Amino acid sequence: MKEFLIFPPLTLIYLALKSTVFQSVPLPDIPLLFVFYIGFRKASVAGVAVAFALGYMEDALTGGIFGLTSLALVSIFLIVHLMSKRVHFSSPAMRAGGAFTLAFAKGLIVYLLMSFIGLKAPFLLRTLLKAAITAAFAPAVILLLMRISSRLNKPGLANTE
Amino acid sequence: MTSFLKKHQIIIASALLLIFSLHLALTDKKEPARGALIKDILTAMASPIEKAAGGAQNGVIGIFENYVLLLNTKTENDSLKAALIAVQAENNKLREEVNLNARLKELLAYKEDSDFSTITASVISFGTNDWAGTALINKGHAEGVKKDMAIITPLGVMGRVINAGANTSRVLLNTDPRSNIDVVVRRTRVKGVIEGNGSDALYLKYIRQLDDVQAGDEVITSGLTGIFPKGLVVGTVIKTEKGGDNFFKQIDVWPAVEMSRKLEEVLIVTDIGTVLE
Numbered sequence: 001m002k003e004f005l006i007f008p009p010l011t012l013i014y015l016a017l018k019s020t021v022f023q024s025v026p027l028p029d030i031p032l033l034f035v036f037y038i039g040f041r042k043a044s045v046a047g048v049a050v051a052f053a054l055g056y057m058e059d060a061l062t063g064g065i066f067g068l069t070s071l072a073l074v075s076i077f078l079i080v081h082l083m084s085k086r087v088h089f090s091s092p093a094m095r096a097g098g099a100f101t102l103a104f105a106k107g108l109i110v111y112l113l114m115s116f117i118g119l120k121a122p123f124l125l126r127t128l129l130k131a132a133i134t135a136a137f138a139p140a141v142i143l144l145l146m147r148i149s150s151r152l153n154k155p156g157l158a159n160t161e
Numbered sequence: 162m163t164s165f166l167k168k169h170q171i172i173i174a175s176a177l178l179l180i181f182s183l184h185l186a187l188t189d190k191k192e193p194a195r196g197a198l199i200k201d202i203l204t205a206m207a208s209p210i211e212k213a214a215g216g217a218q219n220g221v222i223g224i225f226e227n228y229v230l231l232l233n234t235k236t237e238n239d240s241l242k243a244a245l246i247a248v249q250a251e252n253n254k255l256r257e258e259v260n261l262n263a264r265l266k267e268l269l270a271y272k273e274d275s276d277f278s279t280i281t282a283s284v285i286s287f288g289t290n291d292w293a294g295t296a297l298i299n300k301g302h303a304e305g306v307k308k309d310m311a312i313i314t315p316l317g318v319m320g321r322v323i324n325a326g327a328n329t330s331r332v333l334l335n336t337d338p339r340s341n342i343d344v345v346v347r348r349t350r351v352k353g354v355i356e357g358n359g360s361d362a363l364y365l366k367y368i369r370q371l372d373d374v375q376a377g378d379e380v381i382t383s384g385l386t387g388i389f390p391k392g393l394v395v396g397t398v399i400k401t402e403k404g405g406d407n408f409f410k411q412i413d414v415w416p417a418v419e420m421s422r423k424l425e426e427v428l429i430v431t432d433i434g435t436v437l438e
Contacts, residue, residue, distance in 0.1 A: 012203070012206060012207055012210070013210055015207065016207045016208075016210035016211045016214060016286070017210070017214050019211060019286035019287050019288055019297070020211045020214040020215045020285075020286045021214045021215070021217070023286075023287050043171055044171065045170055045171060045174045047171075048171060048174045048175050048178055049174070049178070051178075052178045052181075052182065055182070056199075057203060058290060060199055060200045060203045060204075061203055061204070061207055061288060062288035062290040062293050062295060063288040063293055063295025063323065063324070063331045063332075063333065063337075064288075064290050064292075064293040064295075065186050065189045065293075065339075066185045066186065066189050067181075067182040067183065067184065067185025067186035067187075067189060068182075068186045068189075069290070070178070070181075070182040070185065071179060071182035071183055071185075071186060074175055074178045074179050074182060075179060077175060078171075078172065078175040078179070081171055081172075081175070107291060110291065110292070113183075113186055114292065114338070117186070117187065119292075119338040119339060119359075120338050120356075120358065120359060120364075121291070121292035121338055121359035122291075122292065122358070122359050122360045126291060126360075127291070130291065
């Protein structure tokens with residue numbers, strides 16, 4: 001539970017850097033990787049709430065439509081949670097593949113909902129590029145999150161999970 | 162019942178949050194003021210990071226331009242190098258101020274020539290997700306900024322304010338798919354609506370097949386909605402095609418103001434003055 005608290009500030013920093021220093025650099029979808037990690041490693045009601053909160057933050061800070069990214073990230077969480085009973089994302093290749101699929105799914109969910117609202121948005125090329133970059137970074141980011149998690153849950157440190 | 166809820170609590174919580182998110186997304190247009198407090202809090206938390214990141218970026222560029230390129234000099238004469246770095250840093254700062262001065266002069270000249278009231282603001286950051294086009298500027302309702310005020314530059318229209326916080330405001334860029342601007346084609350006076358394409362360009366909509374619009378035509382604001390002063394350049398037509406419905410043309414427009422990181426200062430139109438339709 002305690003480690004969930006690191007995701008909102010990290011997302012805030014990520015979004016702030018993305019909108020300034022890395023504005024024209026294609027970055028991996030870090031909030032999506034957080035949700036991926038929570039979904040297959042730490043699925044819980046608090047995890048769903050974090051997925052919703054990260055999406056809400058992204059919508060608020062990018063001036064997007066409220067609920068759009070929240071819906072996408074909660075859907076991703078649910079997909080990962082249901083998949084994790086059958087698929088084990090234990091190898092870097094599986095994590096990269098999973099991240100690619102989920103990033104594409106996120107783009108598709110956003111695109112479909114926007115079309116439903118009546119807004120046109122670019123989809124295929126942009127989503128594929130983003131999915132590829134997210135997949136490339138996924139193994140390293142997930143490994144880092146696992147290390148942070150093991151440090152936080154070390155004996156001697158209070159484990160609130 | 163309790164065991165069922167406990168067993169499926171994650172799926173139930175997810176389903177509830179999915180329904181809530183869907184409700185938020187579908188009603189966002191109807192309730193634009195919703196979440197204003199949360200937006201303000203998050204923006205207040207993020208803007209120091211954004212400002213620091215922007216400052217650090219300029220610092221790194223300055224170091225690269227003024228320090229890294231002078232490493233050989235350092236090995237020859239450390240004291241001379243230190244003095245040179247200080248002078249270069251000063252020079253860099255002065256050059257930045259000269260650039261800023263030139264940009265502000267341009268804005269000031271434009272301000273004096275225009276018939277409407279404006280205030281100057283700086284762009285703090287660009288809100289970039291996969292499709293939305295927004296920017297954060299450093300003026301809010303403390304400086305008199307209100308929702309739906311036009312944001313322009315001497316080159317043309319940039320967007321409009323969608324959320325005015327205390328000291329910052331969120332601007333909806335023309336390129337965002339939610340942006341709609343009533344426009345007129347300058348050459349033929351044909352009326353239409355400019356909509357963002359979610360990327361770098363714009364669509365000109367509701368132009369009939371029989372209307373005369375060609376590549377190269379300039380598109381200007383009509384002044385009809387009362388948000389944008391009349392006659393400001395929005396963009397230039399780059400492509401016209403027969404639309405899929407055989408009634409309207411499909412027209413691509415390149416925006417007059419490119420929404421890139423080069424954009425640093427903008428004007429907020431606080432009063433559009435008398436609009437003659």
